[in-house]
Amino acid sequence: MSITKSQIRSGSYYDSVVLMQLQRNLLTLPGVEDAGVVMATPANLELLADSELLSDESKTAKPEDLLIVVKAGSADDAEAAIGKVDELLKARRSATGSAYRPKSLAAAAKNLPAAEWALISVPGRYAAQVAQEALDLGKHVFLYSDNVAIEDEIELKQRAGEKGLLVMGPDCGTAIINGIGLGFANRVNRGSIGVVAASGTGLQAVTTAIHNLGGGVSQAIGTGGRDLKAAVGARSMLQALHYLAKDDDTKVIVLISKPPDEEVIAELLTVASQCGKPVVVDFIGFAAPASEIGNIYFAAGLDQTAQLAVGLSKSNMRTPEVVENSHGFVRGLFSGGTLAYEVLAGLQNFLYPIYSNVAIRDSQELENPLNSKAHTILDLGEDDFTVGRLHPMMDNDLRLRRMKQEAEDKEVGLILLDVVLGEGSHPNPASELGPAIVSNRKTRKDLEFVALVIGTDADPQKIDEQIKQLEDAGATVLRNVADTVAYVAARLATQSKAIGVLLRKFSEPLAAINVGVESFFDSLKSQGAQAIQVDWRPPALGNEELASILEKMKA
Amino acid sequence: MANIDSANQQAVERMMDARPILKGVAPARDVIPGMKPNLLLHAGPPIEWERMSGPLRGAVIGALIFEGLAKNEKDATSLVEKGEVDFAPCHHHSTVGPMAGVTSASMMVYILENETHGNKAFSNLNEGYGKVLRYGAFSDEVIAKLKWMNEKMGPILAKAIEASGGIDIRALLSESLHMGDEGHNRNKAGSIIYTAKLAPWIAKVTDDSALESEILKALGENALSVLNPVMACCKAMADSAHGVEGSTMVTTMARNGTDFGMRVSGLGYEWFTAPAEIPDGLFFPSFTSADANPDIGDSTITETAGIGAFAMAAAPAIVTFISGTPQDAINASLEMYEITVAEHKHFTIPQLDFRGTPTGIDIRKVVELGIPPRVNTGIAHKEAGVGQVGAGLVRPPMKIFEDAVRAYAKKYKL
Numbered sequence: 001m002s003i004t005k006s007q008i009r010s011g012s013y014y015d016s017v018v019l020m021q022l023q024r025n026l027l028t029l030p031g032v033e034d035a036g037v038v039m040a041t042p043a044n045l046e047l048l049a050d051s052e053l054l055s056d057e058s059k060t061a062k063p064e065d066l067l068i069v070v071k072a073g074s075a076d077d078a079e080a081a082i083g084k085v086d087e088l089l090k091a092r093r094s095a096t097g098s099a100y101r102p103k104s105l106a107a108a109a110k111n112l113p114a115a116e117w118a119l120i121s122v123p124g125r126y127a128a129q130v131a132q133e134a135l136d137l138g139k140h141v142f143l144y145s146d147n148v149a150i151e152d153e154i155e156l157k158q159r160a161g162e163k164g165l166l167v168m169g170p171d172c173g174t175a176i177i178n179g180i181g182l183g184f185a186n187r188v189n190r191g192s193i194g195v196v197a198a199s200g201t202g203l204q205a206v207t208t209a210i211h212n213l214g215g216g217v218s219q220a221i222g223t224g225g226r227d228l229k230a231a232v233g234a235r236s237m238l239q240a241l242h243y244l245a246k247d248d249d250t251k252v253i254v255l256i257s258k259p260p261d262e263e264v265i266a267e268l269l270t271v272a273s274q275c276g277k278p279v280v281v282d283f284i285g286f287a288a289p290a291s292e293i294g295n296i297y298f299a300a301g302l303d304q305t306a307q308l309a310v311g312l313s314k315s316n317m318r319t320p321e322v323v324e325n326s327h328g329f330v331r332g333l334f335s336g337g338t339l340a341y342e343v344l345a346g347l348q349n350f351l352y353p354i355y356s357n358v359a360i361r362d363s364q365e366l367e368n369p370l371n372s373k374a375h376t377i378l379d380l381g382e383d384d385f386t387v388g389r390l391h392p393m394m395d396n397d398l399r400l401r402r403m404k405q406e407a408e409d410k411e412v413g414l415i416l417l418d419v420v421l422g423e424g425s426h427p428n429p430a431s432e433l434g435p436a437i438v439s440n441r442k443t444r445k446d447l448e449f450v451a452l453v454i455g456t457d458a459d460p461q462k463i464d465e466q467i468k469q470l471e472d473a474g475a476t477v478l479r480n481v482a483d484t485v486a487y488v489a490a491r492l493a494t495q496s497k498a499i500g501v502l503l504r505k506f507s508e509p510l511a512a513i514n515v516g517v518e519s520f521f522d523s524l525k526s527q528g529a530q531a532i533q534v535d536w537r538p539p540a541l542g543n544e545e546l547a548s549i550l551e552k553m554k555a
Numbered sequence: 556m557a558n559i560d561s562a563n564q565q566a567v568e569r570m571m572d573a574r575p576i577l578k579g580v581a582p583a584r585d586v587i588p589g590m591k592p593n594l595l596l597h598a599g600p601p602i603e604w605e606r607m608s609g610p611l612r613g614a615v616i617g618a619l620i621f622e623g624l625a626k627n628e629k630d631a632t633s634l635v636e637k638g639e640v641d642f643a644p645c646h647h648h649s650t651v652g653p654m655a656g657v658t659s660a661s662m663m664v665y666i667l668e669n670e671t672h673g674n675k676a677f678s679n680l681n682e683g684y685g686k687v688l689r690y691g692a693f694s695d696e697v698i699a700k701l702k703w704m705n706e707k708m709g710p711i712l713a714k715a716i717e718a719s720g721g722i723d724i725r726a727l728l729s730e731s732l733h734m735g736d737e738g739h740n741r742n743k744a745g746s747i748i749y750t751a752k753l754a755p756w757i758a759k760v761t762d763d764s765a766l767e768s769e770i771l772k773a774l775g776e777n778a779l780s781v782l783n784p785v786m787a788c789c790k791a792m793a794d795s796a797h798g799v800e801g802s803t804m805v806t807t808m809a810r811n812g813t814d815f816g817m818r819v820s821g822l823g824y825e826w827f828t829a830p831a832e833i834p835d836g837l838f839f840p841s842f843t844s845a846d847a848n849p850d851i852g853d854s855t856i857t858e859t860a861g862i863g864a865f866a867m868a869a870a871p872a873i874v875t876f877i878s879g880t881p882q883d884a885i886n887a888s889l890e891m892y893e894i895t896v897a898e899h900k901h902f903t904i905p906q907l908d909f910r911g912t913p914t915g916i917d918i919r920k921v922v923e924l925g926i927p928p929r930v931n932t933g934i935a936h937k938e939a940g941v942g943q944v945g946a947g948l949v950r951p952p953m954k955i956f957e958d959a960v961r962a963y964a965k966k967y968k969l
Contacts, residue, residue, distance in 0.1 A: 017875040020837035020945070036840030043684040051841035069840070100886035103924045107893040541925040549960055550923050552969040553559055553803070 002033055002071050005078035006058045007085075009066040013039065018089075019066075025088045031077025032070055037085075040067040101535040105130065105513060109137045112532040114511040119182055119524075120169075121145055121516030122536055127170060128152035130515055130536070135159050135167070139513065140506075142182045143169030143224065144520070150231060153224070157235040161500025166239055169224040173200035176207060176220035180510040180529045183222075183520060187527075191216015192251035193309045194244035196237050198223045202256040202284065202302060209306030215313050218250040219243075219506070228260030234268050235500075241268070243503045245275035252312045253279045254305055259286040262361065266352035270493040272296055273350060273486070274325075280308045289346040294486030326448060326491045328413020331406040332377035333399050335392035339418045339452065339481065340379040346485030351375040351492060357382050372406060375492075377416075393425045396432045407440040407447055414448045415440075416488060419470070421455025421463060428461060430469035437473040448491065449475035452484045559919070562801035566820045567896040567915035570796035570804075570860060575667040575676065575788040576721040580713035584660035587648050587677050591660060593624070596645040598656030598853040599811025600826040604635050604642070608812035608848050613691025613939025614655030615640070620693055621701050622659045628693070646807055646818075650677040651790045651853035653782060654689035654935055655812070662701075663709030667724065667787040672795040678787035680704050680712070683777040684943070689852075691939035708770050715756035722752055724788035727781070728862060729901050732912070737870035739854055739863030740931040740946055742782045749781035750774040786853060789860035796820055796915070803963060804896055805916040808859050808928070808951060812851035812935070817955045819918060822966060827959045829952035834934045836876050836947010848937035850949045855930050861899045861914030864929035864948065865891040869904045869912075876931065876947050881906075887929055888913060894920040894928065918963070921956040 014022075019037045026035040036053045038044035040061030048054040053069045061067045068085055072078035102108040109115060118134035120127055124147025131141045135156065143156075148170035160167045168175055168182075175182040179190045186204055188211035195210075195217060197203035207220050221243075223236035237255065244250045253275065260268065260283060272279040273294050280297045281288075282305040288298030297312070299305040330351065334340035341358050348354050348364070354375040355366040366376060369384045380392040380399060392399055399417065406412050419429050426432075437449045451470045455463045467477050478484045511530035514521040524531035540546035584590045595618055597611060607615070616631040619640065625631035634640055645652050652658050656679075664677040682700060686692040716722065727748050728736075734744030754771055761767040774780045797806040802820035809816050815831040818824060831849035838844065857863035867874075868888035871881040885906055891913035892898070898911030916928050927950040934945040963969070 015872045017837065017873045017946075020839070021875040023840060024837060034841050038840070041684075046685055047839055053840055098882065100889040102889070102893060103926055104893050104920075107889070110892065111889065537925055539923045543957075546922055546957055546960060549964045549969060550919055552964065553919055553960075 002073060003075045003078050004053060004055055004069060004071045005075065005082055006055050006067065006069040007082050008040070008058070008061045009068070010062070011064055012066040013064065014066060014089075022085065022088050026070060026081050026084070029077070029081045029084060031073040032081050033073065034071040035081070036067070036069040038067055039063065040065045101533055103535050103537065105133050105137060105515060105534060108513040108532045108534045109139070112511055112513065112530060114507070114530055115513045115532065116140060116507050117142060117177065117182070117510065117512035119144065119512055119514045119516070119520050121520060124148050124170070126538055128156060129539070131156050131167065132159070134513070135163060135165055138163070138165065140166045141168065142175055142222075143167060143172055144183050144517065145169070146171040150226060150229070153226060154232055157232065161235055161239065164501035164503055166221070166243075166503055167236055168222045171226070172222035172224045174203050174220070175222045176217055178219070178506055178508045178510045180524065180527050182512070182524075185220070186211070189216035190218065192218055192249060192313045193254060194218045194247060194250035194252070195220040195254045195256065196223065196240040196244065197221070197255075198225055198227050198237065198257035199284070202282075205302045206254060206256060206282075206306050206309075209303055210310055213306055213310040215306070215310035218247060225258075228257050228264050228268070230261035230263055234260065234264045237268060238271055239500070239503055241271055241275060245277060246502070247505070251277065252309050253277050254309045255279060255281045255283075256302070256305065257283050259283045262348065262363070263352040265349050269296060269349045270351075270489065273490050274493050278312045280305055280312065289342070289349060289485065290482045293346060293349075293482050294490060325493055326413050327494075328492065329411050330375045330377075330414045330416055330488055330492055331372050331412050332416040333402050333406070334377065334379050334418045335381055335399070336418050336420050336454070337379045337381050339420070339454070340377050342481045343416070343452070343485060344377040346481065347375065347377065347489060350485075350489035357384065372409070378402070393420055396426060396429060400432065400436045403436055403440060407444050412447065414450060414488060414491060416450045416452070416484070417475075418452045418454065419466060421453070421459040421461040421466060423460065425461070428466075430466040434469040434473035437470070437475055441474055449473070450484065450488060451475045451477050452481065453477055453479060559801055559803055562799050562821060563804045563896045563915065563917060566796040566799040566802040566804045566806075569672065569799070570792045570915060571897065571900045572671050573792040573795040574670045574723065574725055575791035576670055577665060577716055577724050577784050577788075578668045578721050579666045579716050580663050580680070580709050581666060582660070583658055583662050583664045583677070586666055586675075587650055587658075587664065589648055591641075592622070593639060594641045594643060594660065595619075596643055596648055596650055596652065596656065596658040597811060598645060598652055598654065598851060599809045600814050600816025600828045601644055602642070602811045602813055606813050608851065609937050609939040610691030610848050610851060610935040611655045611657070611812045613693055614657035614688050616939070617688045617691070617693030617697060617701075618657045618659040621688075621698050622661055644809070644811075645853055646809055648677075649675055649790065649794065651786045651809075651856050652679050652689065653681070653779075653786065653854045654852040654933065655691055656853045657688065661705065663705050663713070665784050665787050667784065667791050669791040669795055674791055674794050676787040676791035676794060678783040678790070680709060681777060681779050681783045683773065683779070686940070686942055690935050690942040692942055693940060707766060708773060711757060711761055711766070711770055712753070714760035715753050718760055719753065719756045722749070722784075724784050725901055727752070728785060728788070729903070732862065732866055732869045732902055733905055735870055735872050737863055737866040737873070737931065738785055739857040740876065740933065741778075741870045741873050742785065743778040745781040745785065746778050747775070749784070782854070786856050789856040789862070790853075792860045793856060798823075801967065803918045805859055805918060805928075808855040808930070809853045810850040810855065812848055815850060815951045815955060817951065817959065819959050819963070822959060822962055825962065827955040827962070829954040832949055832952060834932050834945075834947045834949035836934055836945050838934070838945035839943070842936070842944035846936050846941075846944050848935040850930070850932060851935050852932065854932065858928055858930050859916065861895070861912045862902055864931040865895070865914070866902065866904060866912045867929070867931065868906045871906070873931075890926060891929060893924055894926050918956050918959045922953075922960050925953070927951050927953055927956065
């Protein structure tokens with residue numbers, strides 16, 4: 001037999017929703033069969049009456065009274081339930097509820113307007129689309145996802161370049177921006193070394209070594225492993241390099257990658273040579289032409305990279321002067337074969353395409369040594385040229401004729417000669433080369449001559465006089481191969497074609513939207529960055545038919 | 556094909572710029588286009604008698620008795636079965652009605668005029684709580700209440716509204732959203748504002764102080780008294796946004812207790828329908844979800860126009876409906892921003908730093924993100940005449956959005 005008990009609380013107002021919740025809780029108590037908790041308005045009393053919960057006593061309740069009615073298996077259970085009412089009314093959820101997790105990038109961007117970065121780690125097939133959306137929203141992209149088509153990578157990076165945004169990746173695992181690690185990153189001191197890496201673990205190894213050597217990192221920017229392929233053209237690395245060149249907090253720049261495609265090397269190192277800061281290059285496994293060329297330092301391995309960078313960051317070396325830019329092709333007319341070869345080995349890292357009759361790479365092979373094309377380095381002591389005549393170290397005739405031929409080519413901007421002194425060589429080479437330079441410069445005022453003079457002050461040709469004659473003729477004289485390469489590379493550096501709009505300074509504190517792997521979000525938060533997690537799901541929940549219609553609707 | 560984004564922008568601007576003014580009260584047959592004596596308007600998409608749910612059938616029977624076309628349930632049923640009663644969605648006649656939404660020729664209806672675009676919208680008078688026609692009740696007391704509303708309160712409201720020069724319902728909503736209302740399930744503040752605005756005019760046009768008192772009591776005690784003008788206001792807004800070529804914005808969501816229906820601005824007057832779901836919520840004493848009828852009513856016009864569940868953050872007092880904390884209410888609104896075209900220019904939410912309410916549902920975003928709109932709703936008993944059994948949250952079936960996306964692709968040859 002059920003027992004109904006009630007209680008009237010005069011003058012206690014509660015919103016009906018609170019009371020409905022209370023009533024639901026009462027129903028969970030032992031022995032309770034039904035319950036009604038209402039403000040005793042006529043309509044509510046009627047409702048209770050319909051449910052057979054209205055006792056005579058309850059009928060006396062007034063509209064401003066709280067009426068509690070419990071029907072239970074026993075009087076004790078009913079009383080006990082009514083006795084719990086206060087406790088239940090006071091009960092609050094311990095949590096105040098968690099913040100909203102947006103489902104779309106667009107909503108995340110609205111909810112965290114400060115976010116300048118989007119970390120994307122969704123499955124590869126969706127990654128390009130999400131990255132595209134992030135770029136459309138004006139965010140830099142850290143693209144952890146892999147299995148993104150190279151065509152998509154190119155399109156994303158092109159688009160980013162046009163908007164002054166950076167795409168790190170795809171398949172970029174790590175970066176440190178304004179001291180905050182993105183993806184997998186070590187906690188390292190902040191400092192004056194800016195790192196750009198196409199290799200995630202390479203970046204981690206170098207940044208940690210920098211920290212352990214007492215140095216610090218201004219920014220560490222990942223590019224993804226394919227960035228230095230010719231098709232992608234190092235768009236991200238070039239953007240990063242330009243950014244670090246302008247960044248006041250960066251004193252030394254480090255570039256890390258597996259050996260890039262040759263035209264990419266040329267473009268990268270050209271930009272590096274122009275950046276006005278020392279650049280430590282570690283193209284892992286790359287045969288460096290020298291340990292240093294101008295402001296570029298070639299490191300052998302990751303550890304040496306860090307050591308060089310830390311050393312440079314602590315030294316008070318002057319900022320390398322940026323050589324004023326010229327234009328046109330170089331034509332190197334060498335009498336010394338090894339000099340030609342080594343200059344080619346150096347210049348091939350800056351100038352592309354470059355040809356030679358002593359080619360290092362197959363692509364450099366010059367079909368006809370009698371006709372130069374693009375940048376050309378010629379060894380005039382090769383058999384093609386010396387049949388029936390003296391070696392060019394003794395006889396300048398061939399070089400003089402070739403100089404004239406090159407000078408007539410309007411695309412040529414710089415003629416590079418070696419002048420090798422010493423026993424057996426021409427007794428006074430400058431006396432023939434000097435006037436020829438003067439005469440060629442009469443018709444080609446814009447044409448520059450550079451002479452690499454090899455010899456000592458004990459040599460019979462009197463080196464000082466040789467140099468003076470050449471300089472008087474208007475040539476720039478250099479004394480070793482590395483300086484020559486650095487000078488010529490700097491003079492003929494071409495503006496990078498791919499970088500687009502320069503990146504704006506990254507804002508501090510860093511704020512980011514994370515789409516995908518949640519531990520990246522947790523890591524951002526634990527480093528004190530502002531972050532928002534997107535509860536990402538595939539478009540149309542993976543329904544391909546609908547997703548493809550939606551895609552068409554966007555077009 | 557028009558650019559979808561700009562079409563949607565145009566549609567949502569029209570919806571937000573609409574300024575519906577409550578201009579009067581008059582019998583449906585005098586003002587609702589196409590209204591006739593044997594026509595009953597109902598909530599939701601088109602439906603035939605055979606498929607009508609309990610509460611809608613109950614309301615149909617009640618309306619036929621009210622109109623004097625039938626004497627009792629049996630009479631009414633046979634009239635319908637003989638095919639002598641025509642049915643049409645309220646929405647086909649610029650009208651909206653809460654729950655069953657049944658509106659007949661003699662019923663007094665509110666007249667809303669959109670001053671910006673010139674269109675009109677209509678809604679019946681709210682009956683208050685308890686046994687009411689909109690939940691399918693048709694007992695004598697229900698009919699008596701309707702008659703009192705129609706014959707006593709209606710004419711006074713008509714005079715009072717006319718004397719007031721009109722009441723700007725959009726402005727009223729802007730205010731009530733700042734007072735804890737979301738405009739659908741909670742209209743407490745709005746109803747008080749409404750009563751306060753009308754009271755001086757009611758006093759002025761009524762000679763009979765007892766009647767005056769009764770009317771003011773009915774308006775003031777009913778926390779839903781403004782719901783019907785609010786719904787008609789939203790209807791006028793949504794209608795003004797309908798028919799924008801290329802737009803993917805929703806301009807109608809409505810349920811008839813059997814089906815949930817939707818129409819889209821750029822897809823003509825085609826209804827996209829699927830079976831309505833049972834709302835999830837809190838129940839009155841002795842009722843459970845087993846008693847609940849599938850979702851019913853035109854009141855989803857509020858969500859369509861950017862209030863109701865979309866403005867949930869403004870109404871923390873009713874968060875328990877959505878199982879929780881004030882943060883959950885904020886999250887509910889934040890979620891709706893993801894699927895909408897704009898933030899409302901006139902409806903703002905204090906709790907979100909006065910951000911405009913999420914306005915203009917975009918079917919593309921609903922399907923892409925898999926987020927159906929939220930709807931706050933009353934829950935009707937599945938049997939005619941029992942009445943309201945609870946209130947809570949429901950979402951339209953995803954299928955109608957998917958079908959609409961497909962229909963769009965077909966119409967616009969994508």
